[in-house]
Amino acid sequence: MPKKxxxxxxxxxxxILKTLTRAPLHGYGIAQSIKRLSEDVLTVEEGSLYPALQRLLLQGWVKAEWKKTETNRRARYYTLTPEGRKQLGEELSQFEVMIAAIGRVLQDA
Amino acid sequence: MPKKxxxxxxxxxxxILKTLTRAPLHGYGIAQSIKRLSEDVLTVEEGSLYPALQRLLLQGWVKAEWKKTETNRRARYYTLTPEGRKQLGEELSQFEVMIAAIGRVLQDA
DNA sequence: CTAAATATATAGACTATCTATGGATAGATC
DNA sequence: GATCTATCCATAGATAGTCTATATATTTAG
Incomplete structure (x- = not known):
């Protein structure tokens, strides 16, 4: 059975953007948060996560700064920018529209 | 604004598989059906549709035969196979699981 | 006669994901 | 002190699934 x-x-x-509305967070923490909230259904691989964060940085939707974690490790903390918040809003509404549309196609009637 | x-x-x-549960249909008709049922939200481009149909054929989830349409045009009609029906069931449940998981991440609380 | 709609298909570009790899540090355990 | 696990970052390369653009052909409408 091929792994999806x-x-x-x-x-x-x-x-990612949604996760950052709760608080600034480093990459590893973002992945953990998504995994935990989704109850282990959604797993963000590192090879997806870090390129995604680079994209978001490049588009100005997040900014980053190096800090120490509570456990004294160096980590790059990402913060949502106003543009990022706007972008999130658009993606959320677009997503809802799509899901609703898919729902209509999947209905039996 | 980049087109999504x-x-x-x-x-x-x-x-596509879901559409074929209603009746065998040709590619063009499948695309039309999805567009119509989704109320114009989902548009299946030709460059996505035909490669997708090739994939489905290759995996044995649909079979195809050339026929005439009602309007006397040649068209390739696709029919869902039993394997395709099984596959659809798996995709549907997997999709629901994913959507529910995303919903949990997107919740505010 | 021409344009739009119906119908299939491929090539090539692009994007986003994955796997695989590499590195580094902290804390716990042996 | 060694080693293991978890934490943390990042990139390269493979793969997959979209998209745009193109080509072909027929039917219907204006």
Whole structure:
């Protein structure tokens, strides 16, 4: 049985941005948070996570700064920018529209 | 403003298989059906549709035969196989699990 | 006669995911 | 002191699934 993707493609940026509305967080913590909240259904692989964070940085939707974690480790903390918050809003509403549309196609009647 | 995808990536096969549970249909008709049922939200481009149908054929989830349409045009009609029906069931439940998981991450609380 | 709609298909670009790899440090255990 | 596990970052390369663009052909409408 071929292993399917751990994510629904196209939703990762939205999930990351949403996670950062709660508090600034480092990459590893973002991945953990998504995994935990999704009850282990969504797993963000490192090879997806870090490129995604680079994309978000490049587009100005998040900013980053190096800090120490509570456990005294160096980590790069990401913060949502106002543009990122706006982008999140658009992605959320677009996502809802899509899901509703898919729902209509999947209905039996 | 960069144009977003007309589909939620990863859902096309499921949408096609679902469409074929209603009746055998040709490619063009499948695309039309998805567009209509989704109320114009989901648009299946030709460059996505035909490769997808090739994939489904290759995996034995659909079979195809050339026929005439009602309007006397040649078209390739696709029919869902038993394996395709099974596959659809798996994709549907997997999709629901994913959507529920995303919903949990997107919740505010 | 021409344009739009119906119908199939491929090539090539692009994007986002994955696997695999590499590195580094902290804390716990042996 | 060694080693293991968890924490943390990041990139390269493979793969997959979209998209745009193109090609072909027929039917219907204006």
């Amino acid at each position: 993707s751990e994510l629904l493609p196209g939703t990762l940026d939205m999930l | 995808s007309e589909l939620l990536p990863g859902t096309l096969d499921m949408l």
